[in-house]
Amino acid sequence: MTAARLLLTFVGLAWLALILLLPLLAIFAQALAKGWGAYIAAVTSSEALDAIRLTLLSALIAVPANLVFGLAAAWAITKFEFRGRTLLLALIDLPFSVSPVIGGLVFVLLYGAHGWLGPWLAAHDVQIIFAKPGIVLATIFVTLPFVVRELVPLMQVQTTAREEAAFSLGASGWQIFRHVTLPNVRWALLYGLILCTARAMGEFGAASVVAGSIRGRTVTLPLHVEIVFNEYDAVAAFACATLLTITALVTLVLKTVLDARERRTAHVELASGQLITAATPAGSRA
Amino acid sequence: MSIAIEDVSKHFGAFAALDRVRLHVASGELLALLGPSGSGKTTLLRILAGLERPDADGGRVRMHGTDVTGATPAERRVGLVFQHYALFEHLTVAGNVAFGLRMRRGRARVPRREIDARVQRLLDLVQLSPLADRYPSQLSGGQRQRVGLARALAIEPRVLLLDEPFGALDAQVRRDLRRWLKELHAELGITSVFVTHDQEEALELATRVVVMHQGRVQQVGTPAEVYEQPANAFVYEFLGSSNVIDGRASDRVLHIDGARYPLDVAASGDVRTFVRPHDLEIVPEANGGSTFPVRVRDVQLVGPTARVLVEREVGGGVIEAHLTRAELAGLSLREGLRVHARARSFKVYAGGIQP
Amino acid sequence: MAMSNNARARILPGFGPTLGLTLAWLGFVVLIPVASLLLKGLAIGPAEFWSAVSGPRAVASYRVTLSSALAAATVNGVAGLLVAWMLVRWPFPGRRIVDALIDLPFALPAAVGGIALTAVFGPNGWIGSLAYPLGLRTAYSRIGLLLAMTFVGLPYVVRSVQPVLEDLDPEIEEAAFALGATRWQSFAHAVLPILTPALLSGFALALARGIGEYGAVIFISGNLPLETEVTSLVVTIKLDQYDYAGAAAVAIVMLAVALLLLLAVNLLQGRSRAYQAA
Numbered sequence: 001m002t003a004a005r006l007l008l009t010f011v012g013l014a015w016l017a018l019i020l021l022l023p024l025l026a027i028f029a030q031a032l033a034k035g036w037g038a039y040i041a042a043v044t045s046s047e048a049l050d051a052i053r054l055t056l057l058s059a060l061i062a063v064p065a066n067l068v069f070g071l072a073a074a075w076a077i078t079k080f081e082f083r084g085r086t087l088l089l090a091l092i093d094l095p096f097s098v099s100p101v102i103g104g105l106v107f108v109l110l111y112g113a114h115g116w117l118g119p120w121l122a123a124h125d126v127q128i129i130f131a132k133p134g135i136v137l138a139t140i141f142v143t144l145p146f147v148v149r150e151l152v153p154l155m156q157v158q159t160t161a162r163e164e165a166a167f168s169l170g171a172s173g174w175q176i177f178r179h180v181t182l183p184n185v186r187w188a189l190l191y192g193l194i195l196c197t198a199r200a201m202g203e204f205g206a207a208s209v210v211a212g213s214i215r216g217r218t219v220t221l222p223l224h225v226e227i228v229f230n231e232y233d234a235v236a237a238f239a240c241a242t243l244l245t246i247t248a249l250v251t252l253v254l255k256t257v258l259d260a261r262e263r264r265t266a267h268v269e270l271a272s273g274q275l276i277t278a279a280t281p282a283g284s285r286a
Numbered sequence: 287m288s289i290a291i292e293d294v295s296k297h298f299g300a301f302a303a304l305d306r307v308r309l310h311v312a313s314g315e316l317l318a319l320l321g322p323s324g325s326g327k328t329t330l331l332r333i334l335a336g337l338e339r340p341d342a343d344g345g346r347v348r349m350h351g352t353d354v355t356g357a358t359p360a361e362r363r364v365g366l367v368f369q370h371y372a373l374f375e376h377l378t379v380a381g382n383v384a385f386g387l388r389m390r391r392g393r394a395r396v397p398r399r400e401i402d403a404r405v406q407r408l409l410d411l412v413q414l415s416p417l418a419d420r421y422p423s424q425l426s427g428g429q430r431q432r433v434g435l436a437r438a439l440a441i442e443p444r445v446l447l448l449d450e451p452f453g454a455l456d457a458q459v460r461r462d463l464r465r466w467l468k469e470l471h472a473e474l475g476i477t478s479v480f481v482t483h484d485q486e487e488a489l490e491l492a493t494r495v496v497v498m499h500q501g502r503v504q505q506v507g508t509p510a511e512v513y514e515q516p517a518n519a520f521v522y523e524f525l526g527s528s529n530v531i532d533g534r535a536s537d538r539v540l541h542i543d544g545a546r547y548p549l550d551v552a553a554s555g556d557v558r559t560f561v562r563p564h565d566l567e568i569v570p571e572a573n574g575g576s577t578f579p580v581r582v583r584d585v586q587l588v589g590p591t592a593r594v595l596v597e598r599e600v601g602g603g604v605i606e607a608h609l610t611r612a613e614l615a616g617l618s619l620r621e622g623l624r625v626h627a628r629a630r631s632f633k634v635y636a637g638g639i640q641p
Numbered sequence: 642m643a644m645s646n647n648a649r650a651r652i653l654p655g656f657g658p659t660l661g662l663t664l665a666w667l668g669f670v671v672l673i674p675v676a677s678l679l680l681k682g683l684a685i686g687p688a689e690f691w692s693a694v695s696g697p698r699a700v701a702s703y704r705v706t707l708s709s710a711l712a713a714a715t716v717n718g719v720a721g722l723l724v725a726w727m728l729v730r731w732p733f734p735g736r737r738i739v740d741a742l743i744d745l746p747f748a749l750p751a752a753v754g755g756i757a758l759t760a761v762f763g764p765n766g767w768i769g770s771l772a773y774p775l776g777l778r779t780a781y782s783r784i785g786l787l788l789a790m791t792f793v794g795l796p797y798v799v800r801s802v803q804p805v806l807e808d809l810d811p812e813i814e815e816a817a818f819a820l821g822a823t824r825w826q827s828f829a830h831a832v833l834p835i836l837t838p839a840l841l842s843g844f845a846l847a848l849a850r851g852i853g854e855y856g857a858v859i860f861i862s863g864n865l866p867l868e869t870e871v872t873s874l875v876v877t878i879k880l881d882q883y884d885y886a887g888a889a890a891v892a893i894v895m896l897a898v899a900l901l902l903l904l905a906v907n908l909l910q911g912r913s914r915a916y917q918a919a
Contacts (some may be wrong), residue, residue, distance in 0.1 A: 005731060008723060008727070009727055009731055009733055011723070012720070012723045012724050012727045013727075013733075013739070015720050015723075015724070016724065016739060016742070016743075018768070019788070019791060019792055019795060020742055020743075020745055020746070020792075020795070021742070022761045022767060022768065023754065023757035023758050023760070023761050023792070024742075024745065024757065026757050026760035026761045026766070026767065027753065027756075027757045027760070029760075030760050065666075068662070069662070069663065069666045069667075072658070072659040072660075072662040072663050072666075073659070073662075073663040073667075075655060075659045076655075076656060076659040076660040076663050077663075079653050079655075079656075080653070080656045080660075082656075082660070088663070088664075088667075090903070091667060091671060091672065092667060092671075093903070094671055094675070095671065097849060097853075097899045097900070097902070097903045098853060098895065098896055098899045099852070099853030099854070099855060099872075099873045099876075099892075099895055099899070100751075100853070100855055100856070100873075101853075101855050101873040101874075101876050101877055101892070102678070102853075102876070102892045102895060102896060105678060105876060105880065105888060105889070105892050106674035106675055106677060106678045107674055108880065108885070109674075109677045109678050109681045109885060109889060110673065110674050110677040112885075114883070114885050115677065115885075116677050116680070116681075137670070140670050141670055141671065141674070144667075144670055144671065159370075159372075160653065161368050161370065161372035162372045162373075162374060163653055164337055164359075164366070164368075164372070164652075164653070165366060165368060165372040165374075165437070166374075166385065166389075167337075167358070167359055167360065167652070167653055167654070168335065168336075168337075168359035168360060168364060168365070168366040168438075169360070169385055169386030169389060169437070169438075169440075169441055170360040170386050170389050170390060170441060171360075171385075171386075171389040172389070172391075172654065173653070173654030173655040174655075175389050176653065176654070177655070179374075179385070179389070180374060183374075183375075183376040184375070184376070195748075198748055201750070202748075202749070202750025202751070202752075202753070203750070204750055204751050204752040204855070204856035205751065205855035205856050205873065208855075208856075208877070209877060209880065222750045222751075222752040222753065222856070223752075225752055225753065225756065226752055226756075226860075229756050229860070234760075237756055238756065238760070241752075241753040241756060241757070244749070244750045244753050245749060245753055248745065248748035248749040248750070248753075249745075249748075251748045252741045252742065252744055252745065252748055253741070255741070255744065255748075256737070256740075256741045336652065337652050338652065339652070358652070359652075
């Protein structure tokens with residue numbers, strides 16, 4: 001039995017090393033293959049800096065927008081009962097369940113030159129597709145569910161009694177949210193924001209569809225990685241990839257820290273439920 | 287502060303949680319809403335609190351003569367106490383009590399010094415001053431519920447509403463807190479309504495008891511009235527243990543296994559007779575026309591009381607009699623012994639029992 | 642009994658504004674754009690829709706995508722169960738780091754994952770340079786596709802099974818063991834049935850992710866038409882050829898498959914919770 005356990009542990013770890021650890025190490029090895037000088041040059045090239053700027057810009061717009069959306073949606077969904085709640089949750093989850101390519105395509109079909117609003121936009125000299133607004137829209141689309149998904153399961157398990165108590169004590173809606181609800185979900189909210197940010201900065205499929213292939217205008221960091229990689233500039237590609245990888249590793253560390261903090265409250269694992277498990281009534285998980 | 291509930295109805299989908307409830311709460315009362323789960327008592331309390339609205343054409347709620355049906359809890363100035371306390375876990379005891387005052391803005395803003403002073407007074411009142419800086423998670427259940435009460439009282443409510451306030455507590459703590467709440471109510475004189483499913487709690491604590499069932503008020507009265515004069519079979523059965531004995535009624539006489547009792551209600555045919563176990567007498571010999579034969583099945587001694595289970599020889603079925611130890615000593619009962627039973631007092635309800 | 646167990650207050654403030662904001666934003670970001678996709682795809686009429694979604698390249702891509710995603714999800718089902726079991730039941734040094742690392746494919750941008758896999762499994766990569774001489778083409782092939790889909794799907798099974806396993810009382814196996822079952826029997830008959838709903842739901846999630854994956858796949862699959870071209874890529878190719886209606890039609894097929902899987906996962910998670918609640 002001990003032998004079997006040792007063997008299986010070894011097999012499991014070897015598998016994880018092959019599929020997770022080696023690719024992770026390869027990123028850094030490739031990035032530094034030609035030394036630190038080449039690395040620094042690659043991440044500070046003007047194209048890379050442009051890409052970093054656009055990536056940060058789209059995250060800076062998408063994350064606060066989806067934060068406000070997430071808070072409002074979680075409040076409406078968990079504190080009130082109304083017809084179509086389950087459907088609403090499914091729709092909020094939609095960006096998670098479809099290919100990111102579709103997330104880009106829908107905006108091309110709506111705002112692109114041949115899209116429904118394309119002629120009108122062209123007449124008013126507004127460009128969305130193959131331009132920065134398109135990147136931002138695609139980023140908002142793919143990151144829409146993150147905050148809601150972290151908040152809803154948690155807020156659903158907590159009853160509304162505390163909010164009702166605060167309401168009876170004369171607190172306004174904002175005061176109830178700010179002083180009663182928020183302190184109970186702050187770690188989940190923070191976690192949702194971290195995931196949302198990481199995803200906003202790393203989005204590739206949707207961004208690549210709306211960005212088109214015009215270099216320099218609409219290139220985010222992941223798109224820049226793709227471009228230089230296809231130009232066989234491996235060091236530059238992996239150097240820029242390390243920036244995104246470090247962001248991902250920081251996300252994982254923060255997740256571990258927040259998980260430990262939240263172990264007691266009903267926390268939902270990172271990837272366990274693609275879906276918000278909101279169809280169930282509060283308290284049924286006990 | 288008096289409260290008038292006028293024909294209040296509340297439906298959840300097709301389910302009628304409240305069906306045209308009329309009720310008057312007098313100023314300074316300590317009123318119990320008593321009933322099994324699903325009887326509508328919690329819904330009624332939530333409507334009083336302003337946390338739930340009656341159906342669109344479902345009646346009015348008035349406080350001190352003013353229609354408050356559409357008013358928020360804060361506008362009604364009601365203090366709420368919750369079964370599971372609903373304390374703000376991230377605030378200290380003092381922070382919880384101060385919450386309502388701190389939330390006041392603009393002209394209603396309360397100066398910090400005054401908040402502190404009032405919190406101190408309330409903590410003294412609920413005997414929690416030494417724990418002012420603790421967090422709710424560091425308190426016992428009884429202490430938490432006292433914080434909940436102090437928090438509700440801090441806004442100087444006109445009415446105090448308590449939802450199963452002792453429901454989450456141990457038996458001993460429950461009894462202590464019950465007594466304490468009664469004293470507190472006597473001291474403050476604030477109009478209070480509490481929900482409970484525990485008849486003992488309602489009878490011990492309340493000045494008046496409202497018994498509810500299936501969204502309707504079954505009876506309103508003092509604890510003595512509802513216990514001694516239950517208005518119907520449901521109230522009878524809900525307010526204490528009872529034997530149900532089937533008999534026949536004709537010409538204002540009740541027949542049970544050959545025994546005859548005079549009836550004061552007009553009933554005929556098969557009737558169900560309700561007898562409390564302590565109203566069932568056990569005698570060694572048949573006596574006049576009011577005893578019926580039974581066989582002893584079991585005798586259990588529970589503290590000062592003897593519970594005697596007997597089976598009716600004619601009609602069948604086991605019924606229970608509660609005897610004092612002295613009564614038991616004079617009988618020398620043993621299993622299988624044939625004795626006779628007599629109902630000292632009983633109830634027969636015309637129209638039968640509601641399901 | 643309690644004042645607010647399930648009966649949610651309808652009275653708390655803020656319902657109108659928050660729901661209004663939610664619907665407006667959802668409409669702007671998701672509903673109207675997705676509706677424009679549906680309109681575009683369906684406006685061309687059934688005949689043209691059918692020819693767009695049943696072209697040889699599209700059909701080949703369904704076959705490749707679906708079979709690779711199924712294979713990857715199966716690999717992840719077995720490996721994920723083993724890893725979850727290790728993490729919960731067999732403490733080993735560095736367990737917390739491994740646990741944290743499981744989510745890497747979720748946190749790492751797909752494109753970065755794609756080039757990293759290429760660096761490891763490509764012809765000059767650490768593993769590729771060992772495998773190619775043995776005739777094992779680990780990149781620019783179906784194997785590469787499988788590796789990429791396995792990589793992105795890895796967290797799902799582990800994270801689905803792990804919480805169930807954590808809640809599972811070891812006494813269940815001990816009881817079965819005490820009744821004379823072998824280790825394997827007690828696992829297969831006492832534990833596996835309890836894990837099955839979570840395992841299946843993790844499998845379905847990994848499958849959905851594999852089917853929709855784009856970034857991680859395109860670098861290592863070689864993108865050979867009819868052979869290793871995934872459906873997401875077919876959509877972008879049609880788009881590059883200005884075949885908007887065709888792209889929309891294929892995208893609608895992907896959307897329908899994703900929604901079906903979503904439904905399956907919802908049902909499975911319902912069952913999984915029923916177990917956990919028991």
